[in-house]
Amino acid sequence: MxxxxxxxxxxxxxxxxxxxxxxxxxxxxxxxxxxxxxxxxxxxxxxxxxxxxxxxxxxxxxxxxxxxxxxxxxxxxxxxxDQLPPKEGVVDFIKSVKDAGLKLSLATSAVRAKPVKHLTRFGLIDYFDFIVTADDVERIKPYPDLFLKAIENLEIEKEEAIIIEDSQNGVLAANRAGVKVIVVPNDVTKHSKHENYEDKVNSLSEVNIAKLASDFK
Missing domain, CATH: 1.10.150 (DNA polymerase; domain 1)
Incomplete structure (x- = not known):
């Protein structure tokens, strides 16, 4: 589930x-x-x-x-x-996660100030139950520490989560954490040789969270 x-x-x-x-x-x-x-x-x-x-x-x-x-x-x-917009489908996806009654965490190799600044600017920060950054772990991606910390904070089992990533370093970290991962490449990471992922989409607008939850095993 x-x-x-x-x-x-x-x-x-x-x-x-x-x-x-x-x-x-x-x-x-x-x-x-x-x-x-x-x-x-x-x-x-x-x-x-x-x-x-x-x-x-x-x-x-x-x-x-x-x-x-x-x-x-x-x-x-x-x-x-400083003025970069959110990527296509991100705002609606984040809102749909919470509308579906699911928990939501960020897990980034960046230090805390950057995501907090932008999520606040987008009016999205309150949708997140937890924000896990490089400030919270000893090792960043491709090590699994960020994702394992997020799982711990969320008080769930790794089999009960899905990760959204764009980079192969992120996919590797997800694999090592034992968590399923969906890849959403961008203009940089579309050049990566992504391996061992659950699904790959062009943008988060293609991910129907209700269907994902119902099909999740």
Whole structure:
């Protein structure tokens, strides 16, 4: 029986990953004369920059200054993403989850301030029973900790939840948590090789929560 929905944030609620991709491309070109391609960027989507930067350093024998990267890019991302709208179908989907009497949690590799800011801006924050972020766990995706924490907070069994994700790192985390996952790719993660998911849709407007709950096993 379906009792709860767990939503990712970046790439699911807002389409922020394309903003980040452009920032990474610009920064690496200016600072290291390196041309980042989408397939490389996907290493960090749903997680953070460390996996990508380690891979680039090993491949190219250069050192990436993490502190400089954060100083140069953090405010730029805030400015560029500040007015991003919710993704197609997100608002109606979130409302339908609560109308169906289901619990709702966010589980994101971002720190708390970002999702809280945007969910408040959208008037959606009160729909969430819990918000689980990188501030609440030791390891972010692709580790399962965020989802396991959400399950614990919701006081349900992992078999009673469904996760909504866009990235393969998120899918891996869901798989490792033992929770079913629906994939909603965006302009970045559509390039990922998604594996081991329950369903894949173009947007959350395609997900009928009543039907999902009735068909859930």
């Amino acid at each position: 379906l009792k709860a929905v767990i939503l990712d944030f970046d790439g699911v609620v807002i389409d922020s990953e394309l903003v980040w991709f452009d920032i990474y491309v610009d920064w690496l070109e200016k600072n290291l004369n390196y041309n980042l391609v989408m397939e490389e960027f996907l290493l960090c989507v749903g997680a953070n920059y460390e996996k990508l930067f380690q891979a680039l350093e090993q491949k190219n024998n250069f050192i990436i200054d993490r502190e400089k990267f954060l100083v140069d890019t953090t405010q730029k991302f805030i400015d560029l993403s």
